[in-house]
Amino acid sequence: MRLPFQINAMVGGAIIGFLLLVALCGAFWTPYDPLGISFSDKLTPPGPSHWLGTDEFGRDVASRLMAGAATSVWVSITTVTLAISVGVVIGVTSGYARGWFDRIVMAFNDALLAFPGILLALGLLAVLGANKYGIIVALGIAYSPSVARIVRGTVLSIREREFIAASRVTGNSEIYTMCRHVLPNCIAPLTVLATSMFGWVLLAESSLSFLGLGVPPPAPTWGNMLASARPFIAQAVWLAVLPGLCISITLLGINLLGDALRDRLDPRMRGRT
Amino acid sequence: MNTSGENLLEVEDLCIAVKGAGLDVIKHVSFSIRSGEIVGIVGESGSGKTLAARSVIRLLPEGIEATSGRIAFEGEDVLGMSPRKLRKLRGSRVGMVFQEPMTSLNPSMLLERQLDEALALHCRLPSATRQEMILDMLRRVGLEEPKRALTSYPHEFSGGMRQRIMLASVMLLKPSFLIADEPTTALDAVVQRDVLELMVGLTREQGTAVMLISHDLSMVARYCDRIIVMCRGEVVETGDCKTLLENPQHPYTRKLLGAMPKRGPERSFAQDEAPLVSVRDLVVDYPGRRKLLRREPPHRALHGISLDIAPGQVVAMVGSSGSGKTTLGQALAGLVKPSGGSIGFDGKPIDRAQTSYWDYRFNCQMIFQDPYSSLDPRDTIGRIVGEPLRHVRDMNKVSRAARVAEVLEEVQLGRDYADRFPHELSGGQRQRVAIARAIVRRPRFVIADEAVSALDVTVRAQILDLFADLQNRHGFSCLFISHDLGVVEQVADRVVVMDKGKIVEEGDRSAVFDNPQHPFTRKLLSVVPALEAAPGGGVRLQWRLDIPGHGSEITQSSALATTETI
Numbered sequence: 001m002r003l004p005f006q007i008n009a010m011v012g013g014a015i016i017g018f019l020l021l022v023a024l025c026g027a028f029w030t031p032y033d034p035l036g037i038s039f040s041d042k043l044t045p046p047g048p049s050h051w052l053g054t055d056e057f058g059r060d061v062a063s064r065l066m067a068g069a070a071t072s073v074w075v076s077i078t079t080v081t082l083a084i085s086v087g088v089v090i091g092v093t094s095g096y097a098r099g100w101f102d103r104i105v106m107a108f109n110d111a112l113l114a115f116p117g118i119l120l121a122l123g124l125l126a127v128l129g130a131n132k133y134g135i136i137v138a139l140g141i142a143y144s145p146s147v148a149r150i151v152r153g154t155v156l157s158i159r160e161r162e163f164i165a166a167s168r169v170t171g172n173s174e175i176y177t178m179c180r181h182v183l184p185n186c187i188a189p190l191t192v193l194a195t196s197m198f199g200w201v202l203l204a205e206s207s208l209s210f211l212g213l214g215v216p217p218p219a220p221t222w223g224n225m226l227a228s229a230r231p232f233i234a235q236a237v238w239l240a241v242l243p244g245l246c247i248s249i250t251l252l253g254i255n256l257l258g259d260a261l262r263d264r265l266d267p268r269m270r271g272r273t
Numbered sequence: 274m275n276t277s278g279e280n281l282l283e284v285e286d287l288c289i290a291v292k293g294a295g296l297d298v299i300k301h302v303s304f305s306i307r308s309g310e311i312v313g314i315v316g317e318s319g320s321g322k323t324l325a326a327r328s329v330i331r332l333l334p335e336g337i338e339a340t341s342g343r344i345a346f347e348g349e350d351v352l353g354m355s356p357r358k359l360r361k362l363r364g365s366r367v368g369m370v371f372q373e374p375m376t377s378l379n380p381s382m383l384l385e386r387q388l389d390e391a392l393a394l395h396c397r398l399p400s401a402t403r404q405e406m407i408l409d410m411l412r413r414v415g416l417e418e419p420k421r422a423l424t425s426y427p428h429e430f431s432g433g434m435r436q437r438i439m440l441a442s443v444m445l446l447k448p449s450f451l452i453a454d455e456p457t458t459a460l461d462a463v464v465q466r467d468v469l470e471l472m473v474g475l476t477r478e479q480g481t482a483v484m485l486i487s488h489d490l491s492m493v494a495r496y497c498d499r500i501i502v503m504c505r506g507e508v509v510e511t512g513d514c515k516t517l518l519e520n521p522q523h524p525y526t527r528k529l530l531g532a533m534p535k536r537g538p539e540r541s542f543a544q545d546e547a548p549l550v551s552v553r554d555l556v557v558d559y560p561g562r563r564k565l566l567r568r569e570p571p572h573r574a575l576h577g578i579s580l581d582i583a584p585g586q587v588v589a590m591v592g593s594s595g596s597g598k599t600t601l602g603q604a605l606a607g608l609v610k611p612s613g614g615s616i617g618f619d620g621k622p623i624d625r626a627q628t629s630y631w632d633y634r635f636n637c638q639m640i641f642q643d644p645y646s647s648l649d650p651r652d653t654i655g656r657i658v659g660e661p662l663r664h665v666r667d668m669n670k671v672s673r674a675a676r677v678a679e680v681l682e683e684v685q686l687g688r689d690y691a692d693r694f695p696h697e698l699s700g701g702q703r704q705r706v707a708i709a710r711a712i713v714r715r716p717r718f719v720i721a722d723e724a725v726s727a728l729d730v731t732v733r734a735q736i737l738d739l740f741a742d743l744q745n746r747h748g749f750s751c752l753f754i755s756h757d758l759g760v761v762e763q764v765a766d767r768v769v770v771m772d773k774g775k776i777v778e779e780g781d782r783s784a785v786f787d788n789p790q791h792p793f794t795r796k797l798l799s800v801v802p803a804l805e806a807a808p809g810g811g812v813r814l815q816w817r818l819d820i821p822g823h824g825s826e827i828t829q830s831s832a833l834a835t836t837e838t839i
Contacts, residue, residue, distance in 0.1 A: 162647035166710065169606045169639045170661040171631070184651045 009260035015253025023073040026066030034059060034067040035218050043236045053238045055228070061242060064220040068243070071221050075135055076201045080194055082140030083201075087147020088183075088190070094148065095155030096178055106152065112145040118204055122213065130213045139201055150193055154186045188262060195258035199251045206247055222246050281450060281482050282306040282329060287342035289324055289333065289506075298337065299324055299506045308449065311473065311483040313493035313514070315529070316503035317729035322486050325503065326452050329484075330363045347449070365395040368443035368481075370472075372455040374435035378427040385423040388442045395446055406445060414441045414471055433464035437471060444475050451476055454486045461593040462756070466800040469496055488730065490533060491759075491804050494518055494814045502526045520809035530812050532734035533804045534759035537741065539783065540766055547620055548581035549750045550605070550718055555579070556613035557600050574600040576774045577614065582750045584717070589753040589765030589782075591797070597774040598754045602722045605752065606639045618718075635664065638711040642723035644703035648695040654681070654706050655691030661714045676713060683746075684709045684739060701732035705739065712743060722754045737763060758801050758817070762786055770794045786817065 032050075038058035046053040052061040094105045112120065117139070124138035158164065159182060167177045208214035209223025217224055222243040229239035282305060289299035299321045306312050314322040328339055331351060344351040346362065354362065371377040379387055388407045389400075396403070404423075411419035414437040427435055436456060443451065453472065457465040473496050476483050487493050493500060493514075500517050502510040502525065510523040521527045555578040561569030574597045582588050590598045603609040605616065615622050618633040638661070641647035648657055659677045662668055668676070678688035684705040695703055704724065711719055721740070725733045741764060744751060755761050761768060768785040770778040770793065778791040789795045804812035 162641040162643055163649045165603075165606075165608055166639065166641060166647050166707075167649075167660070168608060169634075169637070170710075171634050171664050172660070181649050185649070187651075 008256045009264070012253045012256030012258075012260055015249060016257050019069060019250055019253065020073065022066055023069040026063075026068075027070040027074075030060075030063035030066045032060035032063045034063040034220050036060075043232065045236070046238055052242055053236065055225075055236070055239055056232055061225075061239065064225060065222070065242060065246060068220040068222045068225060069246070071132070071215055071219065072202055072205060072223075075132060075205050075215070075221075076198050079136045079139045079143070079201045079205075080197050082136060083143040083197065084147055084190065084194055086140065086144040088151050088186070090144070091148040091151025092155055092178060092183065092186075095152040096159065096174070096182065098156075102152075105148075109145045109148050112142075113149065115142075117142040117146075117200070118207060121204060121208065125208065125213050130208075130216060132215055135205055135208060135214055139204055142204075143197055143201065147190075147193060147197075150189055151186055154189050155182055158182050158185050192258050192262040195254055195261060199254040199258075202250060202254075203247065279308060280305040281308045281310075281347060283343075283345045284325075284329070285343040285345075287325070287328060287344060288340045289321070289328060289337060290340045292336050292338055297340075297506060299328070301342070302503075302506070302508050303342075304501050304508060304511060306450070306482050306484060308482055309477070309480045310499065311476070311485060311497045313485045313487060313497035313500045314503060315487060315490060315493055315500060317488065317529075317731065319505070320503040321506040322503045323454055326454060326484055326486055329450075329452065330367050330369065331359060332363070332369075361395070364391050365446045366448055367450045367452065368446065368448040369452045369454065370436070370439055370443055370456045372458050374432060374439050374459075375427065377439055378435060380427050382426075383423070384425055384427070384438060387427075388423075388438075388445065391442065392445055407441075410441045410445050411438070413475065414438070414444075415467075416441075431464075433460055433468055436460065436468050440468070440472055440475065444479065444481070447479055448481055451481050451483045452486070453483060455488070456485075457492070458487070458489070462758070462797060463593065463800050465492075490518075490529070490730070490812075491802050491814065494804060494812075495802055502529065517811075518804070519807045519811040519813055521811045527810060529730055530804070530810075532731040533812060534734070534737065534757075534763040535806070536762050536782075536786075537764065542583050542586055542766065546583055548617075549584045549586075549619060550580075550582040550752075551617040552578055552580040552601075552605070552614070553617070554614035555601070555604060555611050555616065557597075557604050557609055558612040571612075574774055575604070575611075578774075578776055580769060580776070580779075582718070582752060584750055585744075585748045586766045587744060587751045587753055587764055588767045588769060589755060589761040590769050590771060591755060591758065591761050592771035593756065593797075595773075596771040598771050599722055600774075601771075602639070602720045602752060602754050606637060606720050607634055635714065636717040638714065638716040638719050640704075640707050640711045640719065640721040640724040643727055644700050644707055645727075647707050648703055650695055652695075653691065654686075654693050654695070654698075657695070657706060658691070658709045658713055661710060665714060677709075680709045680713045683712075683743065699732075700728055701736060704728060704732075704736055708736075708740065708743070712747060712749070715747065716749055718750045718752075720752045720754070723756070724753070725760060726755065726757065733760070740764070758798065759803060762803075770797070 036059060041050065041054045041058035042056055044050050044054040044058070050060050050062070052065065054060055055064070090105060090109065094102045120142040121138040124141060125134050128134035128138055164177060164181060167181050172180070205214055206221065206223030206226065209221045210227040212227065214223055215221045217228070225243040226240060229236070229243070233240050284305065285303050287299060287302045288297055290297045302325055314326065316322045324333065324337065327333055329344060329346065329351065331354070333339070339352055346367070351362070385407070389403055392398070392403050392406065407423070408419045411422055416422050416434070416437065422438075427438070430438065456472065457468050460468060469492065472483070485493060485497060497514050500512065500514050501508055502517075502523065504525045510517065510521065510526045517526070518530065521530055555575055556573065557575040558571040558573050561571050578601060580588070590601065592598045600609060604611050617623065618629070618636070621629045623630045623633045655674070655677055658680060659673050662673045662676060677691060681688050681690055686702060686705050686709070695706070698706065724740070725736050728736060737760065753761070753764055762782065765782050768780065768782050769776055770785065770791065772793045778785060778789065778794045785794065786798065789798055798817045801817065803815050803817050805815045807813040
C-alpha cells in the first residue's frame, strides 16, 4: 500500500536531510579522530564516553560512521551525477537522431546493460585501481546505460507529441527544441531514477568496500566497517549492526523521497493533493 | 418481435458516486427502455452517459459505485444480483459493443475461439452447430469469406470489419438488450454508416433493444426512436426522437442543438487575385518498412497535388482517413519533406536554401488536433503563446509580454491566464491557447489540422465562432483540414475533396455541397445527414443530397420506427 504523499515526503526528507547534515558535519568535525587508535579503549560497548562504542582498535564508532557517511554520500552523489550526465547525453542524442546512429549506440548500450552493474564495476575497478576515484568512474560507467535507456525511451515518446511539431513549425531549431521542450520533460523520470540510483550506488559502494575493493582502509566507509566487524560479531554486535542499520535506513529514506519527488515534479500532479 | 409496452429496463432514481469522496457523478437518474426499442443517449464528455449505461450491467470502473436507486432488467433487480446471475446477465441477455474494436477483441486469439467462447459458455449446443451459427452470423455481418475469417486474427481486419466482428460476437447470443458505446466514433463516415445500418438491421430482426451512446446528434437522430439527453450526471430531457429534436424543451438541449454547425454566409473573392499559397504537383513519399536486408518500396502518400489558396480565403480539405489530407498539411508546414513538386508563397517559389523559405515559415503557422498534446505541459500559457515571438526582430521582453496579453484577450481568455499551466485548463481553453500561439506572430497563412475534432459540440461551436471572427479580423488564409462535413460547411469558402492521395474534386463551397460531381464526393455527402434548423427552435434531419432512393429511405426508416414503437 502506498503511504500518503505528505508522510512519504516528510519521513524520506527527514532521513535524507539528517544524513546529509551528518555527512557534511562528518567531513569537517567528528567527536573523536575517526582514525585515532587507542588500544586501552578497544571493543568498548556503547556508553557515556563513546556513545556508539569503539572497534577492535579502540576507534570511536560514532566518529567513524560520520566520516563514513561523508565519504559514502560524496562518492554516491558524484557517481550519480556522472552516470546521469553520460546517460542523458547518449540517450538524448540517440533518441533524437534515431536511424543508424541510434541503432549502433543502443546495441552497444544494451551489451553493457547485459552485465550486472556490480560485475561491470568490479571489472573496471581491476583496471582503474581500488580507490575513491576508481569507484566513481567504475560505478558511473556501470550505471549510465540504464540512464541512457530510460532517457531515450522518454525522448522517443515526447518527440512524437504535437508540441514538438508545434515548436518546429514555429521555426525553432532542432537543438533549441531538444533543450527547451524535450529535456525538461525528461526531468520527472530522471529525478526518480537519480534518487533510486543514489541508493543503488550507496549499496554498491558499500558492497565493493565490504569485498575490499572500495575505499581502502583505514579511511572509514559503512561498507568496510561492516566487513571489518565480521570477526567480532559475537563479542561486539554493535560493530556490525550500526553500519548495517545506517545503510538500510538511508535506503528506506531514499525510496520514500523518490516516490514523493516523482509526484511533486510532475506539474500535472500539482494541486491534486 | 416483442414490441409490447412492457419495459425491458427500468432505471429509477439511480445515483452513482465516487467511493469515499461522496461525489455524485450520476444524480437521481430515471429512464426506461422497452423491448426492441433503439434509444440514444446524448451528452457531452463528463455528462455521465457511459457510466449510466454501464451501471445496467454493473460494469463500473474501480472506485465508483451505485449508492442508491433501482435498476430492473426484465423485472429482476440488477443491483442486488448475485455474481453468478450477473455473469449470465452480462453474457447472454445484455451485450455490449465498445468504441475501440482493436482493444475489445483479443489480439492473440483466433476469431473462431473468440466467437465460440461466449457461445460455448452460455448455450449447450454441439460444437458443429455452434460453428454453423458462427459462420451464419459472420455472413450476416457482411464478411466475404467467413470460413477463412475463423482462422484469422483480429489485426488482419480493418477497423470497420473488426467492429462488424465484434457485433457478430455479441449478436450470436441473441441478447435482448445491446449497449453500444460510441460504436462508430473511430470509423470513417462511409464505414460508420454501413456498420450502423448493420447494427440496426440485426437488432430489429432479433427484437433486441439498443442503447446507443453517442455525441453525434445526426447519427442519433437518424437511427433512434427515443433520445435521452444527459448533462452533468442528470437526465435533462427525454422524448420521442423527432419531437425532441424539432421542439426541444430544456435549455441545455436547445443549446446543444443550437451548436450544430450551420452554413456560414457566402464570401466572394476576386477571381484574378494572385494566390497566396500555390502548390504544384506536390509528391510526398514515406520510406518503406525495413525488412531484414532491404527496404520495402516507399509508400506514396500524395500523388502530385496542385492547389491555390487566395489571400484571406479558407480552403477546407476533406477526405476519409488515409486520404493524405494531414500529410499535405504537414508538408506545407515544413514538418514533412516533399519528394517532388513545389510550394509557392506570395508569388515566390520557396526553397529550403533561400531566405524566402524563412519568410514563408515565419508566415505559416499551424493549429493541431489534440489540445492535450500540443501544449508543452511544463510551460506556462504565457511562455507557450510567446514562444513564436522569439523569432521576431525588434521585440523586447516588454513588448512580447504585451503582445501575448493582447492575443490572450483576442482568444477570450484574458491576460491573467499567462501564468497558468496547460493542465489547469479545459479542452476548449487549451485549444484557444493553441490558436493564440498560431496567430501571435500575425501570420498570413494558418493550417488547422482537425482543430475542432477533439472538442465537444458546444465548445466546438464557440471555437469555430472565435476562429471565424479572428480570420475576419486578421484576414489570414487558412487550410482547414477536417473529416467533419458539417464543420467544413460552416467555415469553408472553397472545398477540396481528397481520396487516396489525390484531389478528386474542388470548388466553391456551394458548388461542392449542392452539386457534387465526383462519385466519391457524392458518396461522402450521401452518408452524412445534416441537421437543419426547424421552426420550433430545434432541428430536422435532412439529407445533404437529393439522391434517388435516399430521400425515401429516411422517411421509410422513421416511419418504420414509429410503427414499431407504437
